[in-house]
Amino acid sequence: MASLLRRTVRIVTDSSVHLPEDWLRKHNVIVLPQRVEINGAVLREGVEVDVAALAQMAARAEQPFVTHPPPLEEFVAVYEQLAAERADIISIHVAATLNQTVHVAQQARERVLGRTELQVLDSRTTAAGLGVLVKAAVSMAEQGMPFESIVRHVRGLAQNVFGVFLSDEMHYLERSGRLRPAQALLGKMLNIIAYLVFEDGALIAPEKVRTLEKGYEKIAEFAAEFEPSSGFYVVQLAPQPNHPRVRGLIDALRELMPNVRRVALSPSGAALGSVLGPSGIGLIITAFPPEEAAHVALKRAM
Amino acid sequence: MNTQTERTSAPTEAKTHEEARAAQRLALDGRRLKELVRAGYLWLRQHEAVVNSYNVYPVPDGDTGTNMMHTMRSAWEAIAKLDDPNISVVAKAASNGALRGSRGNSGIILSQLWRGFTRSLENKDVCDAQDLAAAFQEAVRTAYAGVGMPEEGTMLTVAREVAEAVALAAHHTHDLHRLLEVAKETAHESVLRTPQLLKILRDAGVVDSGGYGLYIILEGAWRFANGLPVEESTEATSETSGLNRGAESALQREGGWGYDVQYLIYARPGKPLDVEQIRADIEAMGECPLVMGDAEIVKVHVHVPDPGVPISYGARWGSLRDVVVEDMQAQSEAFVPAGLAKGAQPPAEPELPPTAVAMIAVAHGEGLARLFRELGARVIVEGGQTMNPSVDDFLSAIQRARAETVIVLPNNSNIIMTAEQAARLSEARVHVLPTETIPQGVAAALAFNAALPIDALMEAMRAPVAQVTTVEITRATRSVTLNGVSVQAGQIIGLVDNVLRAAGDDLAEVTLAALQQAEAADAELLTLYYGNGLEAASAEPITARVREAFPKAQVDVVFGGQPHYYLIIGVE
Numbered sequence: 001m002a003s004l005l006r007r008t009v010r011i012v013t014d015s016s017v018h019l020p021e022d023w024l025r026k027h028n029v030i031v032l033p034q035r036v037e038i039n040g041a042v043l044r045e046g047v048e049v050d051v052a053a054l055a056q057m058a059a060r061a062e063q064p065f066v067t068h069p070p071p072l073e074e075f076v077a078v079y080e081q082l083a084a085e086r087a088d089i090i091s092i093h094v095a096a097t098l099n100q101t102v103h104v105a106q107q108a109r110e111r112v113l114g115r116t117e118l119q120v121l122d123s124r125t126t127a128a129g130l131g132v133l134v135k136a137a138v139s140m141a142e143q144g145m146p147f148e149s150i151v152r153h154v155r156g157l158a159q160n161v162f163g164v165f166l167s168d169e170m171h172y173l174e175r176s177g178r179l180r181p182a183q184a185l186l187g188k189m190l191n192i193i194a195y196l197v198f199e200d201g202a203l204i205a206p207e208k209v210r211t212l213e214k215g216y217e218k219i220a221e222f223a224a225e226f227e228p229s230s231g232f233y234v235v236q237l238a239p240q241p242n243h244p245r246v247r248g249l250i251d252a253l254r255e256l257m258p259n260v261r262r263v264a265l266s267p268s269g270a271a272l273g274s275v276l277g278p279s280g281i282g283l284i285i286t287a288f289p290p291e292e293a294a295h296v297a298l299k300r301a302m
Numbered sequence: 303m304n305t306q307t308e309r310t311s312a313p314t315e316a317k318t319h320e321e322a323r324a325a326q327r328l329a330l331d332g333r334r335l336k337e338l339v340r341a342g343y344l345w346l347r348q349h350e351a352v353v354n355s356y357n358v359y360p361v362p363d364g365d366t367g368t369n370m371m372h373t374m375r376s377a378w379e380a381i382a383k384l385d386d387p388n389i390s391v392v393a394k395a396a397s398n399g400a401l402r403g404s405r406g407n408s409g410i411i412l413s414q415l416w417r418g419f420t421r422s423l424e425n426k427d428v429c430d431a432q433d434l435a436a437a438f439q440e441a442v443r444t445a446y447a448g449v450g451m452p453e454e455g456t457m458l459t460v461a462r463e464v465a466e467a468v469a470l471a472a473h474h475t476h477d478l479h480r481l482l483e484v485a486k487e488t489a490h491e492s493v494l495r496t497p498q499l500l501k502i503l504r505d506a507g508v509v510d511s512g513g514y515g516l517y518i519i520l521e522g523a524w525r526f527a528n529g530l531p532v533e534e535s536t537e538a539t540s541e542t543s544g545l546n547r548g549a550e551s552a553l554q555r556e557g558g559w560g561y562d563v564q565y566l567i568y569a570r571p572g573k574p575l576d577v578e579q580i581r582a583d584i585e586a587m588g589e590c591p592l593v594m595g596d597a598e599i600v601k602v603h604v605h606v607p608d609p610g611v612p613i614s615y616g617a618r619w620g621s622l623r624d625v626v627v628e629d630m631q632a633q634s635e636a637f638v639p640a641g642l643a644k645g646a647q648p649p650a651e652p653e654l655p656p657t658a659v660a661m662i663a664v665a666h667g668e669g670l671a672r673l674f675r676e677l678g679a680r681v682i683v684e685g686g687q688t689m690n691p692s693v694d695d696f697l698s699a700i701q702r703a704r705a706e707t708v709i710v711l712p713n714n715s716n717i718i719m720t721a722e723q724a725a726r727l728s729e730a731r732v733h734v735l736p737t738e739t740i741p742q743g744v745a746a747a748l749a750f751n752a753a754l755p756i757d758a759l760m761e762a763m764r765a766p767v768a769q770v771t772t773v774e775i776t777r778a779t780r781s782v783t784l785n786g787v788s789v790q791a792g793q794i795i796g797l798v799d800n801v802l803r804a805a806g807d808d809l810a811e812v813t814l815a816a817l818q819q820a821e822a823a824d825a826e827l828l829t830l831y832y833g834n835g836l837e838a839a840s841a842e843p844i845t846a847r848v849r850e851a852f853p854k855a856q857v858d859v860v861f862g863g864q865p866h867y868y869l870i871i872g873v874e
Contacts, residue, residue, distance in 0.1 A: 189669070189672065189673045189676055189860050189861070190673065190676075190677075190744070190829070190858060190860060191856075191858050192748070204753075206751050206753070206754075207748075207749065207751070207762075208748045208749075209748075210748070210827050210829070210856075210858070210874070211826055211827050211856050213826055214826070214827075
């Protein structure tokens with residue numbers, strides 16, 4: 001049988017992806033849930049707690065919530081099962097700068113080494129950015145593209161996904177430990193808003209602003225460097241279209257880029273949310289039209 | 303001048319006082335210079351408050367007299383234990399002391415004068431009239447070169463006119479005492495002319511304070527040379543007591559020069575004021591006389607043991623206004639503990655690990671110091687209540703920062719030159735970002751990012767400085783009318799970017815008026831740093847008024863704890 005000879009490529013990701021359940025099921029994408037530690041409990045993202053509930057809990061919680069990667073055993077189980085199904089695996093995850101998921105996935109990979117082709121990819125982004133990469137990988141796999149090509153193209157696309165964020169929730173920024181200690185001190189006395197960017201895979205806070213308006217302006221200026229046909233996603237833990245920060249950012253964006261076709265909302269997910277805090281907001285940008293990601297990747301390959 | 307000939311022909315072993323004094327009149331050696339420096343310093347210390355009173359703006363900090371006094375004190379302390387007949391050795395030590403101890407713009411200029419003076423005397427054992435004239439001229443050249451945009455009507459003008467007069471006089475006399483007298487007299491006249499050269503002085507009704515300080519230093523040296531006392535205390539060095547014999551002891555008053563008296567005389571209708579006559583009479587009355595004006599208004603300033611004498615004298619001419627009487631003895635005593643406190647070493651701070659780039663910020667006040675630390679400043683340079691930090695303060699801060707590259711935020715227009723001076727002297731690579739106010743400094747510090755290459759970092763920090771307007775609210779130290787704003791001593795005043803813009807009796811009203819002038823109505827962000835005794839609770843009603851008056855702006859209220867200024871406000 002052809003299916004026995006021809007190996008399939010399966011995509012594994014984590015709950016940071018926030019793609020619709022139906023779509024994920026339809027395309028056989030396996031999603032491992034991030035663990036959210038809040039109020040002393042550890043909950044599985046997307047299973048025991050969704051972003052809306054998490055946002056509500058976080059508002060009342062005394063301590064900032066933190067995320068932990070899916071446990072090693074879950075990765076090993078998924079990889080072993082797929083290996084048994086004779087599938088090659090591309091495992092694409094939330095940026096390694098946000099939590100240890102990529103690291104755990106690599107450990108799990110050691111366990112199934114030799115049994116199947118398995119590549120762990122650091123998406124260097126999350127949320128909608130991760131979603132776009134997963135969709136492109138699925139699309140390329142379904143078109144029967146060879147394993148190595150998909151890996152290479154996803155890596156190429158990942159280089160073209162950007163993220164800029166604002167957070168004034170210093171206890172989250174500090175607790176997350178993703179910021180350098182000197183920067184963690186920020187904002188005790190002044191209302192300081194950290195302006196963060198994904199840069200070379202790391203989430204850094206190169207600048208600070210004093211007002212949200214100034215922050216929106218900076219994000220809009222960053223966005224204005226891109227073509228209007230690029231993908232623009234406003235991210236917040238559980239974004240609502242009428243949230244003042246969502247409105248503020250979109251207004252600033254529209255003012256500078258009246259030709260942008262569409263600005264989508266995307267939940268940031270627990271991993272990014274635990275760095276920015278529940279009210280942290282930002283923009284993820286794909287330098288290519290997102291719906292054409294797979295196509296763009298193929299074109300670049302040629 | 304041929305110093306070799308001078309030395310062989312001068313009596314090296316004076317047998318009598320007369321011979322020694324005659325020799326002193328022809329050649330100045332290291333020991334003699336040391337005494338002159340001490341006299342200049344002591345005399346200035348006594349007149350510190352007077353010099354301070356001539357600050358153009360009636361603000362209670364950045365005092366010229368205090369800054370210059372500390373600079374001279376540092377020069378004196380550097381030579382106090384030095385016993386060297388060689389003038390170049392003593393001058394060099396004094397110059398280094400002045401350089402490291404200089405505070406404020408006036409102190410920096412004074413230290414530059416010292417530097418040029420010393421350079422001209424290099425390799426000389428003693429100094430004669432020609433040498434002295436040359437040294438004064440080199441001093442002036444150096445000081446002019448050290449100031450970015452020299453302005454006439456300032457201390458520089460006074461120094462230049464002194465040097466010119468001394469050079470001219472040196473053609474006619476070899477007598478150093480005579481030259482000193484020419485220097486002192488010229489300085490006095492030159493100081494009186496400064497308001498004609500500089501409008502802001504004229505408007506403020508003062509003479510240039512730095513120029514006046516320079517005059518005081520020269521006068522102190524001249525007094526010493528003429529055997530007149532230069533300090534109120536009875537303790538006198540053996541040299542002075544020796545010289546004082548037969549001196550005009552009538553000038554030595556009991557209790558020294560107790561009171562600083564200032565007032566304005568307004569002419570009565572039909573009775574014009576005779577400025578020359580008033581000047582002659584006031585000069586006879588006491589020390590440090592300063593009389594200027596016209597037939598309509600005359601400003602009088604004098605130091606006397608009894609303040610009643612000049613006041614009743616003035617009242618005979620016309621009606622008196624803005625009468626200020628200060629007890630100078632009390633002031634000079636009040637100063638001592640502050641000076642000691644400053645000198646005391648703070649508890650040893652743990653040594654910092656070395657780093658590539660560090661930020662140093664000047665901040666007065668507990669809250670502001672903490673704020674700059676939070677913004678990433680590695681070392682905070684703190685000034686005292688009335689004095690600005692010295693070059694030495696900066697040098698030790700730079701050392702403590704242990705960084706290859708240091709960025710300094712002076713946060714005060716009167717501290718920028720000091721920071722720049724320290725930058726030149728330091729072995730580290732030091733960049734001074736000339737922030738003139740605390741809000742400018744905060745804006746710059748927010749952009750600090752050690753990961754950036756230095757050029758990009760300086761650019762990133764410089765850019766936001768221009769976006770900030772600064773409002774400062776304090777209390778006027780004297781009465782003045784400037785920029786059409788009339789203020790009485792003790793009233794609340796508001797400055798916008800260091801210019802007087804509002805005055806009144808109510809803190810909140812003045813704050814709102816100054817903010818209007820600063821175009822706060824269009825601002826996005828107002829940051830209020832409260833200090834000078836204001837606390838969270840007492841600042842609240844004012845900040846509530848500010849929020850109400852400027853509803854469009856985000857209003858942040860921060861504890862600054864700064865002295866003198868009730869509020870410092872950043873308008874962005």
